[in-house]
Amino acid sequence: MNYRKWSIRAILLILSIISIVYAVKYKQWEYAKEILTRFIDYENGGLPKALLKVVI
């Protein structure tokens, strides 16, 4: 029996369960859906503002 492997697995498992419990408590999946259903511009690197000055 590899105690190191199983103890790390146990720690990760406990952390996973705690995360799941709190995720369910705060209904965080609703936040995920909210992000996908509204327009967000975090990933556009300033588009179109940065380019509108140049292009148009």
Place this chain on the structure above:
Amino acid sequence: MPIINTLKSILKYRITILRTIVQIISFILIFGGIFGIAATFIILPIMTPAGNPYTTVIGAWQLMEIMLTAAIFPFIAIAIILVASLTVGRMFCAWVCPFGFISDVVSYIGKRRRVPRDINNSLYKFALFVAAFLLFIDFSIAYNEAVGTSIYSYFGEFAREPSSFIEPTTILFSMLFWYFYWGLYPKSLEALEKLIDYPPFFWFRIFVLILAIGINYFIPRWWCRWVCPLGGAMSVGSRYKFLKVYVDPKQCIGERCGECNKVCPMGVAVLDFRGREISHPLCTSCMMCLDVCPTNAIRLKI
């Protein structure tokens, strides 16, 4: 008979064929908004842009950054990353991730160069550094948001998702998508002059995208191996995953064959794991080694 022989040789790669089919279906479903599929609340351990209007799922890393920079502790993203790492490891990288699929397509048509094992293992640590560095930035922003001393202005447009600055899927499917959707591209030859006036970060991101896709021609999945922050974060737990690939020492003929070493897209030296499970942090359980093993010495083990 040549047709049957051809079919046999194709069917020899049945897991790779299955994986490619899964990748294509996943790609279509991830961008399923094009076909009228509504956005879901599904969070997957893959790199998926949240800024594309057609995405139906969200990547765990992206969600984690967006939540952290809004001073919300991302329990759900951490849970997804931990559970995936512990059960199937980095399997989603090989079977579902859209950028992994693009990398595979480029590497299929490319000319593969073998990276020495030591260099591969050393460069992999850079992904850990990238993940740690981005998490440091995310937590710094989260802390300052929580105590009311916002530091958004220091990170400009990338304050809400710092990884997007160097992340190829967001550049390709979010930034370039909107660039063409809004018609910001030059529409005449005279307008090409204006390309010089584009902000430097735009060109930097295009350069990153070209590198991220182009180098796959020579080094398969180089981005996934050495840079991807989610891959780096997941590789920590994936050493201890339950679903593993096992190399049977009785059936393996070792260096006389070595096909598994040659075919691994992540550059894992599979033969080093003879007689035990492959616990290499780069293993994505793509199972290409299972396909090519002539003695069926490699198999899945729980």
